[in-house]
Amino acid sequence: MHAMVLQRPGRPLKLEKLPPRHPGAGEIRIRVGACGVCRTDLHVVDGELAEPALPVVPGHEIIGRVEELGEGVEGFRLGERVGVPWLGWTCGVCPYCVTGRENLCDRPLFNGYTRDGGFATEAIADARYAFALGEAGDDAQLAPLLCAGLIGWRSLKMAGEAENLGLFGFGAAAHIVAQVIRAQGRRFFAFTRQGDVRSQEFARSLGADWAGGSDEAPPRALDAAILFAPDGRLVPRALSVTRKGGRIVCAGIHMSEIPAFSYDLLWSERQLLSVANLTRQDGVEFLSLAQRVGITTHITRYPLAEANQALADLRAGRFDGAAVLIP
Numbered sequence: 180m181h182a183m184v185l186q187r188p189g190r191p192l193k194l195e196k197l198p199p200r201h202p203g204a205g206e207i208r209i210r211v212g213a214c215g216v217c218r219t220d221l222h223v224v225d226g227e228l229a230e231p232a233l234p235v236v237p238g239h240e241i242i243g244r245v246e247e248l249g250e251g252v253e254g255f256r257l258g259e260r261v262g263v264p265w266l267g268w269t270c271g272v273c274p275y276c277v278t279g280r281e282n283l284c285d286r287p288l289f290n291g292y293t294r295d296g297g298f299a300t301e302a303i304a305d306a307r308y309a310f311a312l313g314e315a316g317d318d319a320q321l322a323p324l325l326c327a328g329l330i331g332w333r334s335l336k337m338a339g340e341a342e343n344l345g346l347f348g349f350g351a352a353a354h355i356v357a358q359v360i361r362a363q364g365r366r367f368f369a370f371t372r373q374g375d376v377r378s379q380e381f382a383r384s385l386g387a388d389w390a391g392g393s394d395e396a397p398p399r400a401l402d403a404a405i406l407f408a409p410d411g412r413l414v415p416r417a418l419s420v421t422r423k424g425g426r427i428v429c430a431g432i433h434m435s436e437i438p439a440f441s442y443d444l445l446w447s448e449r450q451l452l453s454v455a456n457l458t459r460q461d462g463v464e465f466l467s468l469a470q471r472v473g474i475t476t477h478i479t480r481y482p483l484a485e486a487n488q489a490l491a492d493l494r495a496g497r498f499d500g501a502a503v504l505i506p
């Protein structure tokens with residue numbers, strides 16, 4: 180098999196030929212058809228997340244077909260199409276796992292971070308954390324649903340019943356959750372980097388009521404906001420345009436420092452929350468919703484060997500929607 184391997188944070192990924200791997204008990208080996216590139220991959224490669232299991236193969240938006248079943252695997256058959264997300268394994272016995280909050284597990288494993296992910300021709304996953312996908316849709320189009328879509332969904336649930344939602348950072352996750360918001364008959368307002376006219380146009384094309392720079396005021400106060408951009412300065416910014424009782428949901432795994440702000444911004448029962456990881460229940464809910472709503476992802480395809488270029492383009496904001504690697 181071939182994989183793009185991270186030997187050390189801060190260094191480019193290297194295309195390597197690795198010895199064949201076989202699934203252990205409870206695992207499946209997948210022939211990768213496509214793997215999305217997520218901002219979290221960028222944080223891993225840049226060393227902004229503390230404990231990658233180096234060397235590691237990044238990638239946690241994996242779409243592929245089951246090619247080998249490990250001992251005791253139930254519920255999957257050879258050739259079946261599956262999706263593998265960020266959550267790779269949980270302990271099942273910690274206080275979080277036993278209360279339905281496996282996303283907060285004390286000893287989790289994450290694909291593409293603490294176990295090898297999908298920037299490769301093949302991947303091995305714990306079958307219990309893989310989703311059966313069915314045959315509808317193209318591998319590359321589906322890939323961004325596995326993290327950008329799922330995290331967006333979990334964030335949206337956490338934002339509550341808001342009628343007017345602010346989306347800060349209009350990339351892969353926002354462009355998917357925007358379609359869910361519209362399908363639910365709610366409104367969204369897109370905030371991008373100042374002067375990023377292209378992303379603002381993209382947001383309008385997906386039904387934004389308004390799109391502008393994050394320094395601009397939306398035409399009406401927000402009921403809730405979701406922060407996808409990893410910029411801590413957006414926290415007080417979002418609070419300042421959100422009405423009383425509103426929620427600010429931070430969706431990223433990493434964010435730059437949040438500057439000090441006046442308590443007035445939080446006062447009046449505004450809530451500041453973060454979203455961590457996903458549960459398998461989120462996946463089941465969202466993947467069926469995505470099919471019902473008919474989510475269309477906007478993707479840019481890159482050959483697997485050009486993963487570094489895809490990451491660089493993500494960092495620089497050179498494409499709309501999501502990048503997807505094709506082995």
Ligand SMILES: [Zn+2]
Pocket residue numbers: 269270271272273274275276281283284285286287
């Ligand atoms: Zn646990």
Ligand SMILES: [Zn+2]
Pocket residue numbers: 217218219220239265326327
């Ligand atoms: Zn991700």
